[in-house]
Amino acid sequence: MLSRRRLLQYGAATAAAAALQPVTLAGSGAASAAPKRGGTLKIAWASSPLSIDPAYAVSGDEYMITAAIYDNLTRVDEKFVVHPQLASGWSSNAHGDVWTFNLRRGVKFHHGRELNARDVVFTFERILDPKNGSPARTSVGPIDKIEAADDYTVRFRLSIPYADLPISLGTTYARILPADRAALIKTAPSGTGPFRLAEFRPGAYTRMVRFQNYWDPGRPYLDELWEVNMPAMAAQVAALTGGSVHAMFEVPASYMPALQTPGVSVVSVKSPGFQPLTMNNAEKPFNDVRVRQALKYLVDRDALIKAVWQGHASTGEDHSVPSFSPYYAATTPTHTYDVAKAKSLLAEAGYGSGLNIELWTSNERVGLQELAVAYQQMAAPAGVKIDVKNVPWSVHVATVYKKKPFYANNWFGRASIDETLYPYFRTGGGFNDAYSNKDVDTLLDTGRATTDFKKRKEFYARAEQVIHVDGPWVVPYFTMYTAAMRSNVKGVAVHPLRWWDFREAYFEG
Amino acid sequence: MRSLGFIARRLGALAVVLAVVSVLVFAVVQLLPGDVATEILGTSATPEDLAALRLKLGLTRPAPVRYAEWIGGVVRGDWGQSLLYQMPVRPLVLEGLGRSAVLAGLALLIAVPLSIGLGVVAALRRDRPLDHAISTLTLIALSLPEFVWGTLLILLLAYRFRIFPPSSMVDPQASLASQAARFVLPVLTLILALLAQMTRMTRASMIDAIRQPFTEAARLRGLRPRRVVAHALRNALLPTVGIVALNVGFLLGGIVIVETIFSYPGLGRLLVDSVNHRDVPMLQMATLVVASAYGLANLGADIVYAYLDPRIRY
Numbered sequence: 139m140l141s142r143r144r145l146l147q148y149g150a151a152t153a154a155a156a157a158l159q160p161v162t163l164a165g166s167g168a169a170s171a172a173p174k175r176g177g178t179l180k181i182a183w184a185s186s187p188l189s190i191d192p193a194y195a196v197s198g199d200e201y202m203i204t205a206a207i208y209d210n211l212t213r214v215d216e217k218f219v220v221h222p223q224l225a226s227g228w229s230s231n232a233h234g235d236v237w238t239f240n241l242r243r244g245v246k247f248h249h250g251r252e253l254n255a256r257d258v259v260f261t262f263e264r265i266l267d268p269k270n271g272s273p274a275r276t277s278v279g280p281i282d283k284i285e286a287a288d289d290y291t292v293r294f295r296l297s298i299p300y301a302d303l304p305i306s307l308g309t310t311y312a313r314i315l316p317a318d319r320a321a322l323i324k325t326a327p328s329g330t331g332p333f334r335l336a337e338f339r340p341g342a343y344t345r346m347v348r349f350q351n352y353w354d355p356g357r358p359y360l361d362e363l364w365e366v367n368m369p370a371m372a373a374q375v376a377a378l379t380g381g382s383v384h385a386m387f388e389v390p391a392s393y394m395p396a397l398q399t400p401g402v403s404v405v406s407v408k409s410p411g412f413q414p415l416t417m418n419n420a421e422k423p424f425n426d427v428r429v430r431q432a433l434k435y436l437v438d439r440d441a442l443i444k445a446v447w448q449g450h451a452s453t454g455e456d457h458s459v460p461s462f463s464p465y466y467a468a469t470t471p472t473h474t475y476d477v478a479k480a481k482s483l484l485a486e487a488g489y490g491s492g493l494n495i496e497l498w499t500s501n502e503r504v505g506l507q508e509l510a511v512a513y514q515q516m517a518a519p520a521g522v523k524i525d526v527k528n529v530p531w532s533v534h535v536a537t538v539y540k541k542k543p544f545y546a547n548n549w550f551g552r553a554s555i556d557e558t559l560y561p562y563f564r565t566g567g568g569f570n571d572a573y574s575n576k577d578v579d580t581l582l583d584t585g586r587a588t589t590d591f592k593k594r595k596e597f598y599a600r601a602e603q604v605i606h607v608d609g610p611w612v613v614p615y616f617t618m619y620t621a622a623m624r625s626n627v628k629g630v631a632v633h634p635l636r637w638w639d640f641r642e643a644y645f646e647g
Numbered sequence: 648m649r650s651l652g653f654i655a656r657r658l659g660a661l662a663v664v665l666a667v668v669s670v671l672v673f674a675v676v677q678l679l680p681g682d683v684a685t686e687i688l689g690t691s692a693t694p695e696d697l698a699a700l701r702l703k704l705g706l707t708r709p710a711p712v713r714y715a716e717w718i719g720g721v722v723r724g725d726w727g728q729s730l731l732y733q734m735p736v737r738p739l740v741l742e743g744l745g746r747s748a749v750l751a752g753l754a755l756l757i758a759v760p761l762s763i764g765l766g767v768v769a770a771l772r773r774d775r776p777l778d779h780a781i782s783t784l785t786l787i788a789l790s791l792p793e794f795v796w797g798t799l800l801i802l803l804l805a806y807r808f809r810i811f812p813p814s815s816m817v818d819p820q821a822s823l824a825s826q827a828a829r830f831v832l833p834v835l836t837l838i839l840a841l842l843a844q845m846t847r848m849t850r851a852s853m854i855d856a857i858r859q860p861f862t863e864a865a866r867l868r869g870l871r872p873r874r875v876v877a878h879a880l881r882n883a884l885l886p887t888v889g890i891v892a893l894n895v896g897f898l899l900g901g902i903v904i905v906e907t908i909f910s911y912p913g914l915g916r917l918l919v920d921s922v923n924h925r926d927v928p929m930l931q932m933a934t935l936v937v938a939s940a941y942g943l944a945n946l947g948a949d950i951v952y953a954y955l956d957p958r959i960r961y
Contacts, residue, residue: 186920188731196688271700273688324733340732340739341920342912368814368910372798376806376813396806532923536685559811 171342173629178362181638182374186341186367191266191324199365200365201310202638206216206346207248208329210306211239211258213639216407216631218464220304224253224314224330234299234589235477239307241290244352247316248328255286260317274311276568277557279303289391298588301594302554309553310637331479332358332641341367359629359644377404385630386622387638390449390504397622399643408452409619409634410460410551410558410626413509415497415612418543422570423493427608432483436517436615438475446508450620454481454613457605458551458558459598461616464591465555467599469606492521498538500544502531506546509614523633536623540571551616553635555598556586563605577601622631654946659852661942666936669721672931673714674916683730683925684704697770717928721935727928732919739917740932744940747906747913751898754837759891762842766849766887767880773854781846789843797908804832814910833909837902841894848890852883853928884955892948 187199195204211225222228224237245253262284265274279302282296294303306312316328324599327335330353344365348358358601366383368374375396377383389397389404399502409600417424417433424430434456443451452461453468484493499510507528512523529538549569554556561567564582565574578601605611621632629642684700720727728739744896762785769781791799805813811831856862856879865875902914911921921930 154936180930188924189733191733268695268699269697269703271684271688271696271703274698275696276693288748339912339917340734341743343911360711366910367912369906369916370798370801370910372801372806373813373908373910376801380809380813382812532685532925536682 144642153196159592161372161626173359173642174646175359176361177359178364179360179627179640179643179645180318180343180364180366180383180385181387182366182377183366183387184367184369184374186373187338187339187344187365189324189575190327190335190338190344191272192311192315193270196273198636198638199367201636202387203335203344203346203365204310204313204329205637205639206314206331206333207327209245209333210254210308210312210314211252212308214305214308214553214635214637216633218634220306220308222256223308223341225249225307228304228432230589231510231567234301234587236295237296237298237300237303238287239294240351243290245330246351248334248349249316249319251316251318253314253316253330254289255292257314257317258285258292259286261312261315263314264320265311272311276561277306277309278312279306285645297569300556301586301589302556304329305554306557311480312556328480332387333360335361343367344536348620351454352456357641360640361641363640363643375588378624384624385518387636389620391450391620392622399486401625402622403625404620404622405632406450406618406620407632408460408462408633409456409617409636410463410553410615411549411617411619412454412458412460412547412551413503413505413548413617414458415509415513415614416545416547416571417610419610420569421543422491423487423495424543428483428487429489430489430610431607432480433484433517433522434473434518434612436478437473437513437612439473440612441475441516442509443616445512446505447615447617450618451615452618455602455606456604456609456611456613458549458562458611459555459602459612460551463555463558465558465595465598467595467602473606475516475640477519480522484520484522489521493525494523494525495544496527496542498527498529498533498534498542500534500538501528502546503536503548503587503618506548510546513612513614536643547614550635555594556582559598559601559605562611563601571610575608576603593606650798654950655948661939661946662941663936665935666718669718669931669935670714672934673710673717673741673927676925676927676930677710679925682782683927704915711866713927717931721932729921729926729929730852731924731926731929736928737933739929740914740936743917743933744914744936746911747898747902747915750833750837750902750906750911750913752832752940753896754841755895755955758838758841759845762845763880763884765842765848767853767876767883769846769850770853770857770883770928771876778850781850785843785846788839793836793840793904794908796839797905798830800832800836801876801908833905833911834903836908837898838932841898845890845894847889849883849887852886855884856880879897883953887950887951888948888955892944895944895947896937 152311163212172323181244183199185197185199187203189200190203192204192208195201206222209224211223213221213223214219222521224241224242225243228237228239241253241255247253262281264270265272265278266281268275278295280300281294282297285293287293312331315323319328332349332352334349336347337345346363348361352358368377371390371393374386375393378386379402380398394404417430419430439453443449456473459466495512499506501507510526515527517524539547560582563570563573565579569578581597581601585594588594619634619636623630626645626646627643629644630640651871683844684697684706688696688700705851717727726735726740729736729739732739765781769778772778800812804810812829862875862879902913903919906915907919914936917929918933921933
């Protein structure tokens, strides 16, 4: 058995490595002053939530609502460290394919019943049933079977050893639902979370009120929590500076100067989100690794970060692991902007007289269109003539993604290292166009089954290096996530995955 | 009565138009790339997940079957289930319609008398400074699109000077006074968009009416100037009524932009959401409701025509 102690050591190693990550805490003063009870907090979103069913919720505004209504077994904090939530502790067998979670006792649902192991079983069986068509089915870990050992113990039997299960159980899909209210989840949800749903008005607002019997004593501090739908950024900025809302989910770079006013704090964190130029390496000319490398040398990364993101991004190394990840390792050679090198690689590959390619992009995701147009200019001196094709996002999803040989794409990134690499680069991975490399497959398969942090890191470092040189992606940068709050809002940590949690939120003064 | 028969005939024609509109909207939605399943599941969907969700939402059955089921339901009063919000379409659309009607009604209530007044004044002071001032101002109002006006008003009156709230989000807990303040900016934006057309139409037809022999005759018979103006106005209003009817249609569908800028949860917002997310039941009902409102407004205009001009008999 992997003991609790060993598990905690592993957790500590992750935490130590992750502590280097520069995360700004909005509620950094939380420790000094005692949190104050009361108040109504409103947060503005450009989009409107569509589904409050956690198994189908796919956008940030929906995540915020389900995080308030429900709890997970585990909580993944803003440094990607795992903490207990509804689970009081967990352990795995030595092989890493059977995991046992102990439940907290005396936890009440909003409708009064006490949480037990059957609710957890119900939640995961619902997600995993293919008939339900939940996008979560492939995202909660390789769960083969889940069973209730007793009222307060659940056991996950996995199809393969999987070290990242505690992180996967902390994702947005895996909120614990009540087994006795299956038909009411979409319309009258009841969770164990800190807030009860009071009103759900898509296109206008969602109002949530404090749950008196929350299991964590004293929390939440707020009386009410509102998600407010405001599509126009100018309206959001005016509402935040005027004080009629207290937080803005996302601040585009161009609006940051307007928020430099007293009473408002703008908070930026490095995110695992990235915008790759994706090549289908099963198709010409991208099947030649020299062409892929040439295209990687034609990116002026610093210039892109300045031009597309006004400096609010960090350099990418043509794979999906950001520099703040505990599993990040530097790769060689550095892909600096080098037209001569790109030209010679293209000539070797037989494209010395030039290359004509289409690059598909979308104007409906911030930065994507700018990225494609800037890259077009950067690649031109090497004889690479790029025809930029711009489509709406819904068309991109339906006809470009995984269908065109060369396109710009938008990913928000994931918390666990397995989900950061495996779906994109493993042969047959869910988000992989056509990339297949035996070394990468072996490294990723071994990595996901290894629980020892040091050994794991070595496997992933090697995978990053292979993908950096051989892989099908140009990853010019990782984006930053910028939000804004009234300065008196405390106890809210801006999460790199754009998850908002108001359990600890309170108004100062 | 002949006029009742006329109204019945026009209502029948309206029903035919709406049936055609429903078929057209359904057909157009089928041509769009992607469907509600790709919208819900996004880029992370596997083909199996997509297939399962399509089956669950009933998207795998042939389009004519789905259309027939839906239109049958509408006739029986069952407007179907929104695919995205997982709620019945009917309360969502009716609530949106009610809110849009309040916004559009307020805008019309102010813009119609205001623009008729401005048009009459401009006609009476023709080619004098006041006329030029009215023309210039209404043309400026017309020349800037609503999204520019809306953003300008927010930046000026909500961000810089904080006189009015930037959002007209309906808040059940707020006092009535603060609710009223929320309507100021969106209604003002709509008025600016409506003003020029109606003012200029009133001005032109008023100038025309003043020139007519009957106005001359009224003046020569010694009627007081105010009576003469009223006399001319009744004749000058006919084209303006047509414009107002057109504007009702514009207001109900076209306030999409204003509702988006000011976070106003009306029918326009529902339309945008349902188009973006391939929510066919919602999109069709919202479109049908807008088409009905447009048809009814034109019917209303015809009735007002008949009242203003007794010579018109259908």
